[in-house]
Amino acid sequence: MLAVDPHERWAAQHLLRQAGYDDQRVGFHLLLDPALAVSATYGVAFQMRIHREISSRPTTFVIDKEGVLRFAQRGTSYADRPTTDELLEILRGL
């Protein structure tokens, strides 16, 4: 899994610290996109106003092992993501 966050590292660090996590290491691929280029390429940039910021629409994509985009769910609310079961179903179907 790759997660993309549209902030500089400071903001990500602060949020981790605030949530009680290690602010030096996360142990998964939390990718930082402060230039917003990847968020814009994937069509999610600037679409959600939250915490006084203009941030990215929460979106989940699934890419198969040939590199083809097979699934895209663009959230219409911040909890609008596939559930783990739904994701497993999608991955099984690839």
Added chain:
Amino acid sequence: MSPASTVRALIDSMPEDPAAVLEWVAARFADEGWSHPSPEQPYLRALDDQGWKARMLGLQRLVRSGEAAVEPLIGALGSEQADLRVFAAQTLGFLAQHTPVEPLIAALESDPRPSVRLYAADAIGMRGSASEHAELLERRASLETDRDVRMHIGYALERNDAALDPAVIDALLAWDPLRLDSARVGEPAPDFELDGFDGERVRLANFVGKGPVVLVFLYGDT
């Protein structure tokens, strides 16, 4: 028109002159385009909204203009259109190395819209040397009523005077605007390369072949 040709048409319709770019963005990305699913939910653009594209293209164009964009952007901090003030403050963060601190402080201290104050705080931090204004920022944080703005004043102070990494500007300017909104189900996923929080450099293409990838876009909240 195909999606690619609509992006091209949008790019072609964008002016060169920074002041004109600001008007072009303002016309396409206004407060009225925000709606929220319920009172407890954040605001979201409609799924078919095109306005965000103008914002991204305008951001890149203005940052590419460099110093020449700063005065029009400072002017836009005084716009009656709140969303334009927000866009101007956010863009000035990317041009922080060319931006005097005074208009950013003025926006932080007196803009009625919290988002403007938030991006002004970010921009002060992105200039580097926020510690020169530590007393003012700390006083501002104690007077600031909005929790998120206070948090971003905190970021500016926590940066230890580190300016925005020039690699971020390079990445923004190197981005091909024709790639805007180019991810399509059924087509190859657009390749990209980003730095991970743990210091790793990640390229999507390196995962292809190893197994499926779940790619999740966050808005920046744990």
